[in-house]
Amino acid sequence: xxxxxxxxxxxxxxxSDGKKFLAVDDVSxxxxxxxxxxxxxFSGAGKSTLVRCINLLERPTSGQVFINGTEITELxxxxxxxxxxxxxxxxxxxxxxxxxxxxxxxxxxxxGSGLSKEEKAEKVxxxxxxxxxxxxxxxxxSNLSGGQKQRxxxxxxxxxxxxxxxxxESTSALDPKTTKSILNLLKKVNRELxxxxxxxxxxxxxxxxxxxxxxxxxxxxxxxxxxxxxxFANPQEQITREFVEHTSNLSKIYELVEEKSDIVRVxxxxxxxxxxxxxxxxxxxxxxQLSRKFDxxxxxxxxxxxxxxxxxxxxxxxxxxxxxxxxxxxIDYLHEKNVGxxxxxxxxxxx
Amino acid sequence: MEEFLNDLIPNVMARQDxxxxxxxxxxxxxxxSGSISFLLGILFGVTITVTRxxxxxxxxxxxxxxxxxxxxxxxxxxxxxxACLVPLTRLIMGTSIGxxxxxxxxxxxxxPFFTRQMESALAEVDPGLIEAAxxxxxxxxxxxxxxxxxxxxxxxVRGTTITxxxxxxxxxxxxxxxxxxxxxFAIMYGHQRNMLDVTYTTVLVLVVMVSLxxxxxxxxxxxxxx
Numbered sequence: 001x002x003x004x005x006x007x008x009x010x011x012x013x014x015x016s017d018g019k020k021f022l023a024v025d026d027v028s029x030x031x032x033x034x035x036x037x038x039x040x041x042f043s044g045a046g047k048s049t050l051v052r053c054i055n056l057l058e059r060p061t062s063g064q065v066f067i068n069g070t071e072i073t074e075l076x077x078x079x080x081x082x083x084x085x086x087x088x089x090x091x092x093x094x095x096x097x098x099x100x101x102x103x104x105x106x107x108x109x110x111x112g113s114g115l116s117k118e119e120k121a122e123k124v125x126x127x128x129x130x131x132x133x134x135x136x137x138x139x140x141x142s143n144l145s146g147g148q149k150q151r152x153x154x155x156x157x158x159x160x161x162x163x164x165x166x167x168x169e170s171t172s173a174l175d176p177k178t179t180k181s182i183l184n185l186l187k188k189v190n191r192e193l194x195x196x197x198x199x200x201x202x203x204x205x206x207x208x209x210x211x212x213x214x215x216x217x218x219x220x221x222x223x224x225x226x227x228x229x230x231x232f233a234n235p236q237e238q239i240t241r242e243f244v245e246h247t248s249n250l251s252k253i254y255e256l257v258e259e260k261s262d263i264v265r266v267x268x269x270x271x272x273x274x275x276x277x278x279x280x281x282x283x284x285x286x287x288x289q290l291s292r293k294f295d296x297x298x299x300x301x302x303x304x305x306x307x308x309x310x311x312x313x314x315x316x317x318x319x320x321x322x323x324x325x326x327x328x329x330x331i332d333y334l335h336e337k338n339v340g341x342x343x344x345x346x347x348x349x350x351x
Numbered sequence: 352m353e354e355f356l357n358d359l360i361p362n363v364m365a366r367q368d369x370x371x372x373x374x375x376x377x378x379x380x381x382x383x384s385g386s387i388s389f390l391l392g393i394l395f396g397v398t399i400t401v402t403r404x405x406x407x408x409x410x411x412x413x414x415x416x417x418x419x420x421x422x423x424x425x426x427x428x429x430x431x432x433x434a435c436l437v438p439l440t441r442l443i444m445g446t447s448i449g450x451x452x453x454x455x456x457x458x459x460x461x462x463p464f465f466t467r468q469m470e471s472a473l474a475e476v477d478p479g480l481i482e483a484a485x486x487x488x489x490x491x492x493x494x495x496x497x498x499x500x501x502x503x504x505x506x507x508v509r510g511t512t513i514t515x516x517x518x519x520x521x522x523x524x525x526x527x528x529x530x531x532x533x534x535x536f537a538i539m540y541g542h543q544r545n546m547l548d549v550t551y552t553t554v555l556v557l558v559v560m561v562s563l564x565x566x567x568x569x570x571x572x573x574x575x576x577x
Contacts, residue, residue, distance in 0.1 A: 081490060084486060084487065091479060097480060099501055099504065109488075142577055
């Protein structure tokens with residue numbers, strides 16, 4: 001597959017009050033044509049700066065950025081402006097023109113495109129339909145809800161037929177339901193129009209929902225990169241684990257243990273374990289098999305199993321009752337099945 | 352009616368021709384110097400905005416020169432500016448008195464003020480909009496025209512209203528040293544000959560003029576706020 005966007009040793013340094021700050025530190029990776037690529041990190045990790053190196057709203061201090069094979073940091077300004085028209089961008093704060101109607105906002109990038117008045121009208125109408133806002137053409141942005149504003153922004157970003165759409169925290173100012181509908185729209189844009197999408201976010205939920213691959217950024221560096229399923233199933237870095245934990249309720253068990261809650265009080269025949277499904281095997285009837293094979297009582301406290309792409313992923317926290325031999329046997333069996341087991345509390349050893 | 356007015360404002364009625372000429376002169380001064388200052392103010396306001404350190408075409412030298420120049424002219428009291436500019440006015444207009452002689456100092460007095468008004472109107476344009484426009488591949492001139500100016504119409508109208516009102520004040524001062532207009536009328540008759548009705552009538556006319564400008568300005572600003 002050919003790379004749509006290619007970062008090569010990109011560094012970006014800011015100078016403020018004589019202090020140097022390295023926002024992006026030697027980043028190299030490719031984003032493939034047609035994929036939805038996520039960049040996740042806490043604020044200040046450098047993800048916004050990195051994504052702005054794609055349309056050169058920020059110029060890298062050193063390193064190269066290739067778009068579709070063209071090295072863009074060397075382009076003269078006029079060529080760069082042409083290139084920018086093919087890279088749409090949407091923002092957390094929508095950035096709509098308050099003095100223009102929805103229609104005029106969407107038509108804004110079409111000025112000077114050489115299209116006739118009729119062609120422009122046709123295009124705007126098509127985009128309005130795509131984002132399901134046909135009825136709001138004459139409204140002003142101030143009369144729209146957050147979700148509607150972002151839809152207008154998406155339509156505007158698509159007006160000049162871009163190859164790439166950059167989304168800078170585009171759902172961070174929206175409620176969960178609206179977030180979902182915007183993410184669905186982005187998915188549709190990716191599938192129906194074949195546009196490569198780069199999503200920046202600090203929410204793993206967003207990555208899980210629409211991304212094919214993800215890069216995790218910390219202190220200006222990409223610390224982990226891979227397919228979203230693999231990252232979720234088997235996060236390598238501490239920060240990635242934090243993001244993944246954040247999306248499920250399973251980590252709540254540690255708080256309960258800390259608080260010595262009644263729920264997790266175990267006797268000598270009980271343990272609390274956490275199972276992690278690492279491979280695409282959740283469809284097996286694992287719990288009932290364990291129960292039958294090893295004669296265990298399994299009481300599920302938390303469960304979190306979700307779909308990433310087409311594959312289920314997640315885990316369970318459960319209290320298990322059985323003899324030490326039965327439990328050990330079950331743990332071995334789980335290892336065989338490539339399910340991660342973490343014994344959180346063991347009544348057999350405590351007290 | 353005429354009798355009533357003759358009783359109420361005898362000195363004005365006796366000088367109706369001078370009175371109306373004064374109103375016309377004031378309007379002329381405000382109109383000419385206001386229009387010139389409007390164009391110059393937009394030019395300078397935009398230039399300062401885009402050349403400031405984080406602007407879209409930052410240029411330290413241009414920014415600092417303009418900024419200091421505006422500060423300089425704003426710190427000179429207008430009455431002193433009037434006196435300082437006499438030679439320059441003569442050079443440009445051929446005279447330093449009358450409506451023609453007033454326009455040069457009025458432009459010098461008004462433009463820096465309006466430039467600052469423009470600057471603050473443009474500063475209210477969300478930097479995110481500029482970034483969005485840049486990401487769409489717009490050039491700087493397009494950004495100035497289609498984003499900065501377009502998005503701040505309401506602010507520009509409000510700034511213009513304030514400037515025009517203060518300009519009327521300046522014309523009265525210019526009138527006092529020979530420019531004609533309502534200021535001259537009030538000083539010459541109302542003050543120096545102690546004709547109070549002349550002073551009061553002048554005040555009334557000025558209040559009406561200011562109110563008209565304010566109401567019109569508010570209306571246009573409101574229509575351009577969405």
